[in-house]
Amino acid sequence: MANETTNNPKVDPDEILEGIRAWVEIESPSNDGEAVNLMVDKVETDMQAIGAELERTPGVDGFGDILTARTPWGGDGPGILVMSHLDTVHPIGMIEDILSWRREGDSVFGPGIYDMKSGAYMAYYAYRHLVRQGKQTPLPITFMFIPEEEVGSPTSQAAIEATAKKNKYVLVTEPAREGGKIVTGRRGSARFKITVNGVPAHSGLRHQDGRSAIGEMAKHILFIEGLTDYERNVTTNVGLNSGGTGTNVVPSECVIEVDMRLPDMEAVDEFVPKVLNITNIDPDCTVTVEGGLNRPPYKKDEGISALYEHAKGLAADIGFDLQDMYTGGGSDGNFTAALGIPTLDGLGADGKGAHAHDEQIYFSSLEERTELWIRLFETLE
Numbered sequence: 142m143a144n145e146t147t148n149n150p151k152v153d154p155d156e157i158l159e160g161i162r163a164w165v166e167i168e169s170p171s172n173d174g175e176a177v178n179l180m181v182d183k184v185e186t187d188m189q190a191i192g193a194e195l196e197r198t199p200g201v202d203g204f205g206d207i208l209t210a211r212t213p214w215g216g217d218g219p220g221i222l223v224m225s226h227l228d229t230v231h232p233i234g235m236i237e238d239i240l241s242w243r244r245e246g247d248s249v250f251g252p253g254i255y256d257m258k259s260g261a262y263m264a265y266y267a268y269r270h271l272v273r274q275g276k277q278t279p280l281p282i283t284f285m286f287i288p289e290e291e292v293g294s295p296t297s298q299a300a301i302e303a304t305a306k307k308n309k310y311v312l313v314t315e316p317a318r319e320g321g322k323i324v325t326g327r328r329g330s331a332r333f334k335i336t337v338n339g340v341p342a343h344s345g346l347r348h349q350d351g352r353s354a355i356g357e358m359a360k361h362i363l364f365i366e367g368l369t370d371y372e373r374n375v376t377t378n379v380g381l382n383s384g385g386t387g388t389n390v391v392p393s394e395c396v397i398e399v400d401m402r403l404p405d406m407e408a409v410d411e412f413v414p415k416v417l418n419i420t421n422i423d424p425d426c427t428v429t430v431e432g433g434l435n436r437p438p439y440k441k442d443e444g445i446s447a448l449y450e451h452a453k454g455l456a457a458d459i460g461f462d463l464q465d466m467y468t469g470g471g472s473d474g475n476f477t478a479a480l481g482i483p484t485l486d487g488l489g490a491d492g493k494g495a496h497a498h499d500e501q502i503y504f505s506s507l508e509e510r511t512e513l514w515i516r517l518f519e520t521l522e
């Protein structure tokens with residue numbers, strides 16, 4: 142590689158956008174493993190073309206495969222882990238419908254373009270840019286492509302943690318926000334499924350024999366919702382609720398699903414048991430609680446601060462001001478930061494409308510942020 146004639150490719154935002162388009166046009170909803178795997182095929186082919194060493198782990202539980210792509214240099218010694226997810230929240234067909242590929246001024250629309258195919262592509266492009274110049278980075282780089290981040294990475298978490306532990310830094314290609322800010326902290330999240338079983342009865346004839354599972358659950362819902370504490374940045378949401386078989390039947394079953402967000406481990410230790418320890422109020426009802434902490438809180442510590450300052454300096458050299466922020470939403474960065482590995486998140490494109498029908502990136506953010514990726518690869522050691 143070092144002996145090859147060095148050509149001097151330029152970072153071309155139009156070329157970046159063309160590449161993003163090819164990735165966005167392969168729609169890849171998390172729960173459609175086959176669709177996600179078409180996307181994995183594409184990334185595998187693109188990575189193969191620039192000489193990356195590939196490893197593909199077959200998906201489980203109907204999800205897509207996990208793909209890792211490693212630089213052929215540096216062995217598997219501690220390096221940079223680039224985390225991307227290839228799934229999106231959008232169902233198949235959005236690209237022919239409300240999220241058709243289109244550009245309006247600086248905004249470019251498409252399903253998953255902002256969260257996070259543009260970020261994943263920019264990191265790939267940055268690596269390709271270095272390869273084209275015959276350059277090697279001081280540290281080896283491992284790209285990890287996750288098939289089901291949008292549903293909480295249930296089948297990838299262990300692999301993410303195992304790979305992260307072998308690396309010095311983690312860079313996450315989730316979208317930038319609020320004018321290009323990157324993310325250096327996220328709340329953790331817990332998920333619970335709660336089932337109440339009561340006693341069914343005819344509501345007209347034998348009402349007194351019944352024990353309403355919905356009535357019992359209603360009390361628990363009020364308790365759970367009441368745990369929200371904005372001052373401590375703890376929120377709970379009973380997002381799904383189902384039960385009952387008919388208006389004239391005392392319901393024998395009710396199921397809810399709950400999302401809880403937590404700023405730090407102290408809050409985790411205090412609030413998660415409050416839900417796990419819920420027990421029946423009516424002695425004739427039973428309550429079963431499943432779940433617990435899903436993504437641990439991601440807190441800006443010394444290592445993260447130092448990595449952020451380094452990135453900020455690089456951005457200043459490129460010509461833009463890089464700011465950071467704390468956000469409520471989780472990502473795979475939560476897993477790696479909780480392991481104590483310096484993690485920067487939100488390094489993808491700037492834009493807005495994640496998960497929404499107006500999902501878009503700002504074309505003007507592509508060049509400078511791709512430059513930042515290149516400089517991070519070149520300077521981290």
Ligand SMILES: [Zn+2]
Pocket residue numbers: 226256257290315316472
């Ligand atoms: Zn995302």
